[in-house]
Amino acid sequence: AQSVTQLDSQVPVFEEAPVELRCNYSSSVSVYLFWYVQYPNQGLQLLLKYLSGSTLVKGINGFEAEFNKSQTSFHLRKPSVHISDTAEYFCAVTSDTGRRALTFGSGTRLQVQP
């Protein structure tokens, strides 16, 4: 079984400040990791993904994440946030065995303040 823990349910931050959204996962097999963003009343949009290779992955809108296998983490970072980044962010994990469906964390609401 796999699980995902997003350690912060809400993260308030001022515009142009850096931000880190934390994600830890648990799995007994090799994983693929994802970050999705959901703007109010919309569907889910992929920010970035880790499938294999370089542990630092870059995504859309200036976001990046680092896969750390020893710490089973996949934290999302952005060096300078904008008001438009206000949204809910979901970390998710899947693998090539078993369900092959995504297991999601409970989400982190990023609130960017002027």
Next chain:
Amino acid sequence: NAGVTQTPKFQVLKTGQSMTLQCAQDMNHEYMSWYRQDPGMGLRLIHYSVGAGITDQGEVPNGYNVSRSTTEDFPLRLLSAAPSQTSVYFCASRSRTVEAFFGQGTRLTVV
């Protein structure tokens, strides 16, 4: 290329009614799944399929049925709607090394 199409976008049901949420994908993806999203709980897996004719239960399957007669379609059936099934429902599809693509969601209210 439409991606993942979910219908309807909004639905209000009375307790005890049944309905089917439709999901279709045109990317020839093997894996499809249904999730429900509730505040503070993220997306929870209801049912999933790893190919035509193969389905299985996720974390919250009670009150829902699915079938996968073709690669493209994966309908979700609510057998007898209950207020606890008020939620936003998302369908997703993916292939082995591709991220999941999501439909736009169905907002269901059971009164």
